[in-house]
Amino acid sequence: MDKTTENQLHLAALCRSMGDLWSEEEVTELDDRLLEKDKQESELTLYGKLFSKPNANFLAFINTMRKTWKIDFVKCEVIEPGFFSFIFESIEDKKRVLENGPWSFSSHLLVLLEGDPDIPEHCYDFTHYAFWVHILGLPRARINEESVWNIASKIGIVEDVKLEARGAKVRLNLSCPLKTGTIINLGGNKWWLDFKYERLPHFCYSCGQIGHYATYCSEIPYETPGLAQDKPGKYGSWLEAEVRESSPCWKIFYGQLDQQPEEEMVPETPVTSSEEVPRPSPFATESNALAILPPAGPAINP
Numbered sequence: 001m002d003k004t005t006e007n008q009l010h011l012a013a014l015c016r017s018m019g020d021l022w023s024e025e026e027v028t029e030l031d032d033r034l035l036e037k038d039k040q041e042s043e044l045t046l047y048g049k050l051f052s053k054p055n056a057n058f059l060a061f062i063n064t065m066r067k068t069w070k071i072d073f074v075k076c077e078v079i080e081p082g083f084f085s086f087i088f089e090s091i092e093d094k095k096r097v098l099e100n101g102p103w104s105f106s107s108h109l110l111v112l113l114e115g116d117p118d119i120p121e122h123c124y125d126f127t128h129y130a131f132w133v134h135i136l137g138l139p140r141a142r143i144n145e146e147s148v149w150n151i152a153s154k155i156g157i158v159e160d161v162k163l164e165a166r167g168a169k170v171r172l173n174l175s176c177p178l179k180t181g182t183i184i185n186l187g188g189n190k191w192w193l194d195f196k197y198e199r200l201p202h203f204c205y206s207c208g209q210i211g212h213y214a215t216y217c218s219e220i221p222y223e224t225p226g227l228a229q230d231k232p233g234k235y236g237s238w239l240e241a242e243v244r245e246s247s248p249c250w251k252i253f254y255g256q257l258d259q260q261p262e263e264e265m266v267p268e269t270p271v272t273s274s275e276e277v278p279r280p281s282p283f284a285t286e287s288n289a290l291a292i293l294p295p296a297g298p299a300i301n302p
């Protein structure tokens with residue numbers, strides 16, 4: 001019997017046994033009512049996964065998160081390395097943490113999801129997360145909910161729009177490169193828009209994905225000509241909303257690249273401290289950007 005036939009027979013046998021398993025008689029119906037204490041605990045629970053960082057020191061992690069969240073007590077358990085449950089003392093604490101993210105530990109993104117009493121822990125989807133994204137370069141008269149929503153939908157799934165801040169809360173697919181900007185067409189004229197992300201964790205300056213540094217990039221080796229040299233690449237610190245610098249695409253589009261003074265290259269050095277200190281946003285001082293962050297967000301109230 002050749003290998004292909006053997007595999008097909010094995011697969012057929014597996015399907016037969018799975019069919020038996022899923023037959024109506026084998027399914028156990030559970031009472032969907034919850035005990036009050038379980039319901040309450042579920043409502044106070046968040047699940048969190050450190051994106052691409054499974055081996056965090058637990059004590060350093062939980063102490064840092066308590067301090068960063070400004071919460072005295074949260075019960076934290078390790079489900080598996082890098083995957084945690086958090087039970088808060090109040091719904092307010094839980095909501096504040098959930099809404100004021102994204103949070104990072106040692107620059108590694110902590111993806112948080114609300115507890116659902118009907119979903120097994122291993123089935124939570126940590127592949128997407130929402131970020132506030134500023135959209136720079138829109139003509140003032142074109143800043144309306146529809147246009148901001150349409151532009152932001154090029155980045156991911158739009159959850160909210162704040163016109164005062166010219167931005168949107170967008171759910172990103174974390175396995176995709178960050179979108180750096182887009183071109184709009186207005187009456188036959190094309191304009192470049194820059195995207196800038198609030199509270200971005202560390203990301204790769206080579207491939208644009210969150211979760212690793214360019215020196216560890218498997219997609220585009222750091223030695224690729226041009227990347228490790230003193231030239232602007234497709235990704236850089238200008239993607240962070242806290243950095244007041246336009247992207248190379250913006251500079252090329254608007255003819256500013258040659259007018260810029262020589263800038264000192266900032267090496268992309270991994271953070272060594274175990275403590276994540278929220279960076280104050282320079283946009284926080286501007287009335288037109290305040291509203292992009294959730295009220296009482298730590299980025300504007302560090």
Ligand SMILES: [Zn+2]
Pocket residue numbers: 204205206207208209212213214216217218219220
């Ligand atoms: Zn990469």
